[in-house]
Amino acid sequence: MCAILACVAVGAAACTGNGDDHPQRPDTGEGSIFAETLAAEYRPESSELDGAPFYRIDASFDPASARLSGEQEVFLSSEVARTEVTLRVFANDDAFAVNGDNVQIHELTVDGQDAEWTLDRSLLRVALPQAVEGGDAVRLALSFEQGVPQLADPEPLDLGGEGGYGIYGSAEGITSLAHWHPVVLPAAPALTDLPAQGDISAFAAGFYDVTFEAPAGYEVATSGEEVERDDVNGGATRGRYVTVAARDFAIVLSPDFERLEEERDGVVYRVFYDSEDTDFREARDLLDYASGAVAVFSERFGPYIYDELDVVPISLRGGAGGIEFAGLIGIGASLYNGDPLGALGESSEDSGLLGLVEGVFGGGALDGVLGDLLGEDGDGSMLGLADVTEFVVAHEVAHQWWFNAVGSDSIEHPWMDESITNFSATLYFEDRYGPEAGEEQVQAQLILPFQTMGLLGAQDAVVNQPASAFSSSIEYSGVVYGKGGYFFVELRELVGDQAFFGGLAEYYSRYRYELAPNRAMVDIISELSGRPAEVDELYHRWIEETHGEDDLGSVSDGGGPLSGIDLGGVLDDLLDLIGD
Template sequence: MLAHPRHWPLLALLFAPGIAAAGDFVPPEVQFSLQHLKTEERARAARALGPLEQLPRYLVQLEVEPDARAVKGHLRVEWSVRGRPLDAIPLRLTPNAFAPRMSLSEVTVNGKPVKPQRPEDGLYLLPLAEPLAPGSSVVVELDLEGRVPRAQPGTASLLGALGASGGGNSEAGDYGAFSATEDFMSLVGVVPRVPPLDASGTPWGGPTGVGDLALYEPANVLANVIVPSGWKAHVTGVAIGEVPQKNGRVRYSFAAGAVRDFPVFASRGYESATATVNGVSVESHFAARDAQVGRRVLKYASDALSEFERRLGPLPFKNFRVVEAPLSGGAGGMEFPGLVTVGTSLYRGAADPAGALEGLPGMGQMQGLLEAMGGDAAPLGQLGKVLERTLEFTVAHEVAHQYFAGLVGSDPINAPVVDESLAQYTALLYMEWKHGRAVAEQMRQEALVSAYHMLRLSGGKDAPADRPTSGFEDPLQYGALVYGKAPLLHHYSRKLIGDEAFFKGMRSYVDTYRFKWTCGECFTQELAKASPANARELERLRVRWWKEAHGDEDLGEPSLGALMGGGGQMDPETLKLMEELMPGLMKGLQP
């Protein structure tokens, strides 16, 4: 049985060394959180957000029991009302958006017990006896407890992670964000958060089963995470303690400042490698069997961060972590402020391309045929190169998310195209800066254009990309339009105004909306400021690529030859074989 966490001393966090002196009084717990920010970034954050000690404050206590796939804890939230009076405090608990996985109890608001209302799955309203006026402070405390579902089977193989291995998880919808294996606990969303509110005081929408889960106002966080001996906790923020407990467990303590989310993970048998980029400690955490790939991931993350800091400005945090995780549902990675995950399937696929084919019905015979073709130009040899490029591109994409929407905030549910298209195109820019234009163009075809062609070959329809996640027919259409077609707006905007104006506008966009919320037109508007003569044409491009549906006209009629990079590296017999395989492949990938 888990020990009740309410009695864990929050003050235990306050006995670690390293608290910086403050001129004006700043609560000690806030000083801890601010250690997460680079010294020069604190003033910059304060200019955007106001006094950092007035940000929402989350004090988190968690105990993780992997054998039981259980988690239990206590949360204290200190939050100020803004904008308009509120008669209830909203809390978003994303694991419950898809199934009743967690429960809340002993809920109080300003010390008074309340009974949470549940207007929708994953959203709780804590009613107030009297409305709170803007500027009022409120303290919420609660206990939480949950059981974590098993991860989907086969997530270590690429096709298994896509759902092609059979035995799909009936609770799919969060890409494995809240799931467990024997050696990994993914607890994304375990900490309830106050969601952003629109002008009417209505909470922003929650996850729909397609796309990202949530994003929040910047907040300060202090957390204790207790795990069994032999396990490690991976959390956003600066590590401020690792203390053995009397019961054979270990308490990990973290502090995070001005973060829009706070993911929690625990692993067993993981190794790590570190590097330093412009004062940022970059960490790669990976399963021991994936050590070689994990070290390459560290290099890719470090290289991407170096390129992005040079062109987009500094990352505000002192720490950045990449954690291998058993993702599912086709997700290659997931992004959070100061921490990202990359799917185990990509690690294993890069190490063993043939293993990436595991899990697809009838693929055994196909794999033998491909291997028999031999030579580096054979499909398996090409697959290995594609998977390594995909791994590097995915890491760069997740690092780019530190800027879009980790730093420049946007609504991932109602406007996913805003941050995803920029993260995708920025990853493409990284490939260009690091490997040259020829490699970037190859990646543009593989990751963007081919995603759209795959949709069309499978019978999917083109549609406007700028829509809520609930507006897409399925994850395949979402991926093809948001990750494939929509980023090409930035490609053609750059061609229109030239590199100098494009990169000037891109940097201005980050500087202008740093720690703030952006809008669907904001990036185009910054480009227009950098190139006023092209303002009207830039807006026309935005409407064409995001608001309208011209995919077949702009990207060409879909064909398997185009999907395979023009078919130029495959002989006619191989191309014919792949054409015959395609219907079964697409059928196997259906959930």
């Protein structure tokens, strides 16, 4: 057995594991329990994913010690494994780690043989005993143990956020286990450390077979579908969950969760909620938003790949109002009650102004400060803020198309999923409630974030750049979500609906289960439009250059959603609020 504590302490010491048996990769083809988690029209495609990583994990969480432990084996094809395999151990990254190095790795083997490996912060590099030739596959096995941090409740001015947006840790009675196990990276990363903002889940689509033991009295939401459940150890439960074509596997659990479940158009929706914070009507609203978004995007882009979708509250912070996982979307716990002003104490990356002003300037004190910004009734209706929960749900549902089904490098090219996803959420309002409602969301969620960014002192920047290149979360949100999202409004107007939506549907079909290269969707739309030179010019202006103030306007111009508001007075009041 490896001397783990010494290995973790030095951060990059080489260790070896013990030998074990070499079981075979399970059947994942059509007719398997994995294929059954796909929507009926996609089940035959499960056989085409035989080369995808296959994870089999047995894990448990103990809330008393705040420890998560498990055993993992992953089967890898020669397309992924050559001479070395790199895994990301998120709980060891600075954003997640508890008191420094957090994760202990035990008994790591490759095909049952001891293997040399190093753990350098969040990167686990495993040397293969011999080079993997085409057609061969390897089995990597290990056990792990790690702490799950107890996070403080979100603070109004918390833009940095502990625990990586709050997606790994316990707070407000909810434990969120995102990126909780070592995940195979499709290629060696350029950076050891993860970026301070943006998504970090640029993974290959894979199969998951997860057995998870939850404490007594806890309700569990996960990616995938539950296929077995047993009672063990005085009330604890062991559930088995499986899925396919998933770029991650999330677990969210709480002793306070209740569950609303309903099937609509062949998809089972499960909304988890705490009835003391969210009443049944609000839970039904969330289910309605999610099912409505699936219907809109299935019609526009192609059918949703799964036959189940979970909606759960997570105690988010650090600029996140929603978060996406395979077959599961997390919504900031304060947004669950449908009161946008009640969420002002938490920032919200996925909700336009909330991600820029609310997160910076804080909670309920804004009721009397923002005045005109909140509308005559004080409900945020003037800027579309009354619809913020519904917008966040639509945004996260859109990620089931633009993140999970079609993957991209969200670290190097975050616009590839976030910009199209934010545009897609405005499309949901257009298709469900009419063009005027869609335009209101374009103003509130695309133009307003960019203009507010300038109001707060951030500068325009190139959209297509790594997440780490943005100077702040304010700049990241305004440029990627705002300006990047509005690019698709301009592209649609240039090429027309037939080429635009035909191109998005073709992109979804061509790159489903793959990692799409940068600009792939634009190139497909360009080809269908027959106007490549004009599309290329538009792309470079909006995505590769900085003309945002000319194209979207600024507060000083007096146009856009902030026109007619005494912004000088608002800013003076906000600065007084910060001083208090």
